[in-house]
Amino acid sequence: MKEIISRSFPYKLALKSLLIITAGAIMTVAVFYLAIYEEFGPSYKESLELIAKLKQELLYKTIMVYSATSFFLIGVAVMTLLYSHRVAGPIYRLGLTAKIIAEGDLRVKVHLREKDVIHPLADALNDITRNYSEIIQQLERGIHALKEISQKTEALTVRGTSEEAQRVIDDAAEKAEDISRILSGIKV
Known part of the structure; x- marks a missing residue:
């Protein structure tokens, strides 16, 4: 090292x-x-x-x-x-x-x-890890919600209910937008 x-x-x-x-x-x-x-x-x-x-x-x-x-x-x-x-x-x-x-x-x-x-530098590094941990947790929740929506969409597609399928698709779009908003705060 x-x-x-x-x-x-x-x-x-x-x-x-x-x-x-x-x-x-x-x-x-x-x-x-x-x-x-x-x-x-x-x-x-x-x-x-x-x-x-x-x-x-x-x-x-x-x-x-x-x-x-x-x-x-x-x-x-x-x-x-x-x-x-x-x-x-x-x-x-x-x-x-x-x-x-x-x-x-x-x-x-x-x-x-x-x-x-150098306490300010250590505090800043701790803040970075805390903030990114929170962002990752938000993303994990959003991904989990998208997976649930995907499963509901599959079930509705099999049953053939288009109104409910459209509502689930709208929910998926909303969750995708949430994830996009979270990721927009990170510059790569």
């Missing part, structure tokens, strides 16, 4: 998200580095003091940036995985249900979890 959604979709989505966030973190570090950049002083002693001060400040800010970025990356990775499962899983179930419907079983319904993202 061909997969509707690739099993690797959530992992690729997570990897792309992590790459984007990592690039953002690297750019953030570069901005912080440029923000604390200072010119060296005129004397060697002042330069050494400035280097010591910047070294301590850079270490502190680097730890803060990487800590914040790490927490952010972990949160985004978890959210990406959870969200992708809220999309990919229901789409996979919709694909399976659509295949069953295509095989002719209109009794099947799509059932999604409460927090799944």
Whole structure:
């Protein structure tokens, strides 16, 4: 069976998200580095003091940036995985249900979890199956009525009653018109 959604979709989505966030973190570090950049002083002693001060400040800010970025990356990775499962899983179930419907079983319904993202699509597919089931039931009733009329017509023809036969034929024409009306709502 061909997969509707690739099993690797959530992992690729997570990897792309992590790459984007990592690039953002690297750019953030570069901005912080440029923000604390200072010119060296005129004397060697002042330069050494400035280097010591910047070294301590850079270490502190680097730890803060990487800590914040790490927490952010972990949160985004978890959210990406959870969200992708809220999309990919229901789409996979919709694909399976659509295949069953295509095989002719209109009794099947799509059932999604409460927090799944694509409820409107599932509801629309359920509406389609319900509507077509109703149309098919109407057609079956009309066909059954036509069969009864056909049997009555045969019996009347054998007996030779033309008025009753004409009434039965009119009923048959009416039922055929009903079936035609039902089918006119379906575009092929």
